[in-house]
Amino acid sequence: MAFAGKVVVLGGDFRHILPVIPMGSRQDIVQASINSSYLWDHCSVFNLTRNMRLASSDISEDNSEVNEFAKWLIQIGDGFTGDSTDGESKVLIPDDMLINDTEDGFTELVHFVYPNIVSNLNHTDYFKKRSILAPTLEVVNEVNNSIMSRLPGEQKVYLSSDSLCVEEGLPLHQICLKEGVPVMLLRNIDQSNGLCNGTKIQVRHLGNHVIEYIILTGDQTGRVVLIPCMDMIPNNDTLPFRFRSRQFPLIV
Helix, strand or coil: HHHCCCCCCCCCCCCCCCCCCCCCHHHHHCCCCCHHHHHHCCCCCCCCCCCCCCCCCCCCCCCCCHHHHHHHHHHHHCCCCCCCCCCCEEECHHHHHCCCCCCCHHHHHHHCCCCCCCCCCCHHHHHHHHHCCCHHHHHHHHHHHHHHHHHCCEEEEEEECCCCCCCCCCCEEEEEECCCCCECCCCCCCCCHCCCCCEEEEEEECCCCCCEEEEEECCCCEEEEEEEEEEECCCCCCCCCCCEEEEECCCC
């Protein structure tokens, strides 16, 4: 009997996160997915009927525009939108979702998402509903540096203290922050108090080893919290080195 007769809940969306197979091919990754396993025949699939990422307290479920956008996202995930060739698809994005092409489209994007950012630093609702998504870490850094340069105040740089077993290794990690900057948690720190992976928070005070934030999302919105620098000890046998670092579990 599968799972020794116990009820097992497999959460998540296979279209979002695939298994990580070091140096694996596309076929290796697909074969490692749970729906390629012999156990899949013993599973019952339950589909959610509401897009929780689009849902919020001030958006009605009957909002036709939101519903149409949710359907469009599902069609992209299912591969029903766009022309597919050799595993790659070209999707046409509706004009109302695009910013007109200009000489400095990146600046236009920042102004579009964060208009009058300096005058709204003390308004928690301003950052609560605004984010810029990026495809790579390089673009994330570019976005962070651009927004940081627009904010007043002194910038504080936090470095992780790495101790490597060999001379060659990862470069020192750093994060640059200013008071008022919105950031996002990358780890579950205290779920009962709203400090979960993906929670948006805003910097209130920068200390040497502790940073003060105000929570922007979730049922703990408005609560002031202190997050210390934490030990990070990755354990990956495929890396030729081992290291310990102290860093803040967040991203700008």
